[in-house]
Amino acid sequence: MTDASISAVAGETSKRPLPRPGILDIAAYVPGKSKGSKGVTLHKLSSNETPLGASEKAIAAVANVAEHLELYPDGSSTALREAIGEVYGLNADRIICGAGSDEILSLLAYTYLAPGDEAIYSEHGFLVYDIAIRAAGATPVVALEKDLTTDVDAILERVTERTKVVFIANPNNPTGTYLPFEEVRRLHENLPANVLLVLDAAYAEYVRKNDYESGMELAATAENVVMTRTFSKIYGLASLRLGWGFGPAHIMDAMNRIRGPFNVNGPAIAAGIAAVRDKAFLERAVDHNETWLPWVTAELEKLGLSVTPSVGNFVLIHFPDVEGKRAKDADAFLLDRGCVLRLVGNYGLPNSLRMSIGSEEANKTVVSALAEFLG
Numbered sequence: 001m002t003d004a005s006i007s008a009v010a011g012e013t014s015k016r017p018l019p020r021p022g023i024l025d026i027a028a029y030v031p032g033k034s035k036g037s038k039g040v041t042l043h044k045l046s047s048n049e050t051p052l053g054a055s056e057k058a059i060a061a062v063a064n065v066a067e068h069l070e071l072y073p074d075g076s077s078t079a080l081r082e083a084i085g086e087v088y089g090l091n092a093d094r095i096i097c098g099a100g101s102d103e104i105l106s107l108l109a110y111t112y113l114a115p116g117d118e119a120i121y122s123e124h125g126f127l128v129y130d131i132a133i134r135a136a137g138a139t140p141v142v143a144l145e146k147d148l149t150t151d152v153d154a155i156l157e158r159v160t161e162r163t164k165v166v167f168i169a170n171p172n173n174p175t176g177t178y179l180p181f182e183e184v185r186r187l188h189e190n191l192p193a194n195v196l197l198v199l200d201a202a203y204a205e206y207v208r209k210n211d212y213e214s215g216m217e218l219a220a221t222a223e224n225v226v227m228t229r230t231f232s233k234i235y236g237l238a239s240l241r242l243g244w245g246f247g248p249a250h251i252m253d254a255m256n257r258i259r260g261p262f263n264v265n266g267p268a269i270a271a272g273i274a275a276v277r278d279k280a281f282l283e284r285a286v287d288h289n290e291t292w293l294p295w296v297t298a299e300l301e302k303l304g305l306s307v308t309p310s311v312g313n314f315v316l317i318h319f320p321d322v323e324g325k326r327a328k329d330a331d332a333f334l335l336d337r338g339c340v341l342r343l344v345g346n347y348g349l350p351n352s353l354r355m356s357i358g359s360e361e362a363n364k365t366v367v368s369a370l371a372e373f374l375g
Helices: 003-008 056-068 078-088 100-111 126-137 152-157 181-190 217-223 248-257 266-277 278-301 329-337 358-375
Strands: 095-098 116-124 139-143 163-167 196-200 225-230 243-246 305-310 313-319 342-344 351-358
Touching: 056 152, 056 266, 078 095, 078 243, 078 248, 095 100, 095 248, 100 126, 100 163, 100 225, 100 243, 100 248, 116 126, 116 152, 116 248, 126 139, 126 163, 139 152, 152 181, 163 181, 181 196, 217 225, 217 243, 278 305, 278 313, 278 358, 313 358, 329 342, 329 351
Parallel strands: 116 139, 116 163, 163 196, 196 225
Antiparallel strands: 095 243, 225 243, 305 313, 313 351, 342 351
């Protein structure tokens, strides 16, 4: 229902609350499917979850906290912020933790956007940006990409006096592409000082490119840059919903004024502390991805499929525009064989599927099934 239709029926619904203008124009976020056909082994590769599970140390930490679920957690996530600061060499006072990096992104929008403001994100950027911008009452502005990669010039062309925030996913989901850090710096240098640059580095741990940087250094030195990170991907803590952000003290202060007092639960705090310090687990996860990301890419290309080069733990697969061989057809075929990938039509990519890098069995099963599908 649009705002206009709300107004049209306002008389009929005056006895019930109505959301404020703009809320019902938001397309709700739809997560990746989690079920395939019955009777077949399930390989869920739709949500970029790690196939390695979580660190044993993180699991043990959760078990210990489970004995005291009656207690409130530390409302400031102090021990977790200190652990993150210790590992990354950051000032813990300039770190904020949240229920996934999604909450940090929303807090940034609620803190720095108001009706009449604009915020920019790239054409195939993370859908949460649009939701957060609209929920704050501001207007989303989309900058076209070049070769499925964020285009700095396109973003700068869309900056106006109403622009207050720019959201960049680097690497980007669902394309898997990234901006070299010299381009990120060029973007920052050409933004007005009052525009907040948000660098969403949810997949940073997977990247092994010499010209990539998560944005940590820029967030440490600039007055208008925040970097966000998550424990949901490489750390395998998606179920606990845990993320963090790092930036200038004045931004952290503003966000903490509207952050819920117990926005991170006790088990998540405990698991995060153990996970961020478990370097051996992180290295195993990186090694697994370094082995299977190129393998999956090469095998899919051997089948004649186009695959966008990715630096994350997933690939974007493009299908031929041929009757019976399109992405939706492949999705249905794979579901029958227990392989759950992600349709990305809501990202403006109607003939593509995103595939998370899974276990050896899952990866090989998908490749084999797609070979059969393509005939």
